[in-house]
Amino acid sequence: MLATRFAALHCLLKLGGMQPSQNKYQPPEHPGLIHTFLGHNILSTQEALAIWNERRGLTLSDHLSQSLLLFEYIQHVWRHRGDSLFNDTTRRMSHIRYRSSLPADIRTAATGVGPVDAAIRQLYQSGLITPVQQSWVAAYAVNMRKVDWRVGARWMHGHLLTGSLPSVHLEWQRVAGAPGQAPVVFEATAMSGEMNSIRGTCQHDLPRDSLLRLAESPETIPAESLRPMPLREPRLHQHPSSAWTTLTTALPPLSGSPVTLVHPWALGPREGPSPHIGIIHLPFHLNYPWSEARWRFVLGGMERICDALWIGDLAQCRQWLSEARSIHCQATLHPGYAEAFSAAGTIALPENDPFPEPGYLCASFEIYLQAVRQLRPALFESSLRGQVAKLQRRNKLDGPY
The missing domain is CATH 3.40.50.620 (HUPs)
Known part of the structure; x- marks a missing residue:
């Protein structure tokens, strides 16, 4: 993956379901890749939304465009919370002692929990995992094995190509139990259902109520008896070569x-x-x-x-x-x-096309979306060219009568 505008635009068009050179739909690649280009300021959110509006008629009323807006929402939260975003604001119990380091079996993708191990191996091999897989790993590490969420967030951020510093920390913080919210847990059957190639029983295979009680107690699940061969963790570098x-x-x-x-x-x-x-x-x-x-x-x-x-x-x-x-x-x-x-x-340096800022901290993405709608209603409307593109796409999908 190259840090160029050509690569960013190529990724954007493929994510939008279009060939870069022609109006032909195809399955997109990894959806988080575009956030890498946004995070390193190779492409702005405004530019990306404008391209999708022109080429596909998409607006911020569409779910796909809202996936781009999520990047701006995370930046919005960071601007208002500052470095406190990386501090512990979770609803942790004082009687729980969280680990200050990642257990070796998690670090080597050898926990014995198939979907978790597969996600970690994929993270090491490609630097790309889905948001759902990020949540699985975080929920297992924090709530089942009692790893401090900040330790896990720093480890994952180091290996993840698609995750910005605030987005990874906010996700692990959410899984650990943000203020006023319960910890996030996943049943083994639910994880296996998402990954049909990985099945089998494990200590993690408990009802949801039991998992929630475990998450809020000092107890951890025992080590699995059947575990895969450990995978060596790629080195993280504090200094470039x-x-x-x-x-x-x-x-x-x-x-x-x-x-x-x-x-x-x-x-x-x-x-x-x-x-x-x-x-x-x-x-x-x-x-x-x-x-x-x-x-x-x-x-x-x-x-x-x-x-x-x-x-x-x-x-x-x-x-x-x-x-x-x-x-x-x-x-x-x-x-x-x-x-x-x-x-x-x-x-x-002045921003060429800054995204609208509400001026106050929005407690949720939905509130932020409403604030952006009030500040910039044009982002929720298709251009004339975009309306034509959307109509052509709809006719192509409907087919002849």
Whole structure:
């Protein structure tokens, strides 16, 4: 997977059920891939919605378009909650002691719970699992094995190509039991029903009421007697390898010229002729290491728009930044990066087409959707070209009378 606009548009059209070059429907690929391009700012939500509106007549009244809006809702929650989003706000009982590390059988995909093991193996092999599979793994780890949800979220975020930092943490927090909500549990039969190729009895095969009681008690389920061979977990890297990029680390002369800093979530088109320096702020990655696949994706995106790469602590680069006339970068909420850019005196680049912001924290996606409808009703209406496309599609599906 390449961090390019071509790849993003190709993914968007396939997700919309269309061939990139012709109006021919086909099954989409992994639905979460588009969120990777949105999260790294290679494509904006506004652009994606406009393309679907023109090509298929889709609006925010359609479920498929709302799947894109979910990305903006998560960003909305992050803007209002800030770093507290990564803190423990679950309804955990004081008598439950949660593990501060992931058990070896979970880490090696050898729990003996077929759907959970299959999801972890798929995560390691491709970096792509469905939201349902994410919930299965989280529910098993947190509520059955008593793993701290923050530990599990950091582990999954490191391996997952499609998950943004806030989205993964919010999902694990929800499964653990958000304030006012019960923990999320899944019966073994329900998980096996979703994956017909994996069946069999296990200790997890309990009625839902029993699973809920177990989730709210200090007890854990015993280890399975029948387990698959352990799978070695791919390494998560706190520092990128020099073999993964062709970018030079020799900085260009900055004396008296404006400079643009490019962080991993600002991989959109290059802004102007000024020097562009890719920034890897290591204090963030010490806490949130990435898989090789994620590193290669980000570094590949930087290669297309940057003149050089800087790796280290931004607090130690005041000297060479002071040579620049001005320092620009796209704003980010990622902890460590946000504070470092602020301390360096960077000027935030304006967003080309910002998504409407309600101005208050919406407690649910449905409330957020209603607020967006009031702020931007045009997003819920098809353009004339989109209406024609929708009519043509409907006629094609209906067929001749």
